[in-house]
Amino acid sequence: MAGLREMFFPADCALCGKMLLSADEAFYGICSDCAKNFQPELVPRCSLCGKPLISEKERCMACREKPGTERAVPFAFDAAFVVFPYVGKYSELCKAYKFGRKKNISRFFALKLLEARLIAPFPREAATWAPVPPRAGKIKETGWDQVEEIAKIIEKSIDVQRCLRRLPSKSQKKLGKEKRLTNLKGKILCTGKPAKDMVLFDDVFTTGSTLSVCAEELKASGAEHVYGICLFYD
Numbered sequence: 001m002a003g004l005r006e007m008f009f010p011a012d013c014a015l016c017g018k019m020l021l022s023a024d025e026a027f028y029g030i031c032s033d034c035a036k037n038f039q040p041e042l043v044p045r046c047s048l049c050g051k052p053l054i055s056e057k058e059r060c061m062a063c064r065e066k067p068g069t070e071r072a073v074p075f076a077f078d079a080a081f082v083v084f085p086y087v088g089k090y091s092e093l094c095k096a097y098k099f100g101r102k103k104n105i106s107r108f109f110a111l112k113l114l115e116a117r118l119i120a121p122f123p124r125e126a127a128t129w130a131p132v133p134p135r136a137g138k139i140k141e142t143g144w145d146q147v148e149e150i151a152k153i154i155e156k157s158i159d160v161q162r163c164l165r166r167l168p169s170k171s172q173k174k175l176g177k178e179k180r181l182t183n184l185k186g187k188i189l190c191t192g193k194p195a196k197d198m199v200l201f202d203d204v205f206t207t208g209s210t211l212s213v214c215a216e217e218l219k220a221s222g223a224e225h226v227y228g229i230c231l232f233y234d
């Protein structure tokens with residue numbers, strides 16, 4: 001029995017390595033001392049991408065209108081919320097989850113997304129969530145999709161529609177914002193009928209390009225409003 005228990009309930013905190021003492025700690029894979037540091041900053045945020053503002057007002061520099069460009073705003077989603085900066089303990093936990101395969105952390109991350117929903121700028125009708133689909137071939141290469149693991153937990157509380165598919169495209173990692181957008185254009189397909197108000201969710205928000213292309217596709221398929229929520233911003 002001890003062996004089985006170990007598989008489902010890890011003994012050590014994914015972040016500090018301390019022994020997990022309660023059933024709750026074991027369930028989430030993180031000790032309560034580390035977990036209590038994971039609170040979103042209650043600071044003024046950009047009304048479009050949700051990143052904390054530094055000295056700007058209302059919108060961050062990246063989300064301002066650019067004269068002469070195709071769109072008045074750089075993104076197709078209506079508003080997004082990003083929970084934690086991708087630095088220090090936050091990025092460490094993300095890496096322990098993704099690369100260290102501490103799968104229990106999916107429960108902790110799902111909890112953090114559901115909590116953040118309460119302070120995110122979404123209207124209450126936006127109750128259908130859609131995971132940002134993984135890069136084509138990713139599951140074959142790595143054996144799992146960490147956003148899907150979070151989706152499985154989230155769908156116990158809210159409606160989740162897996163209506164987006166990603167066709168093969170070059171990795172986004174080394175590309176700038178403009179190139180990321182063109183690289184993904186036409187590579188995300190909506191395979192179902194999305195709800196009127198949708199919330200896209202993902203792990204890391206970097207330039208917002210992936211979220212934006214997904215939002216564009218959902219809107220082209222009939223969604224009226226699309227919001228985004230991501231655990232980390234880079």
Ligand SMILES: [Zn+2]
Pocket residue numbers: 013014015016017018030031032033034035
């Ligand atoms: Zn810990």
Ligand SMILES: [Zn+2]
Pocket residue numbers: 046047048049050051059060061062063
């Ligand atoms: Zn912004």
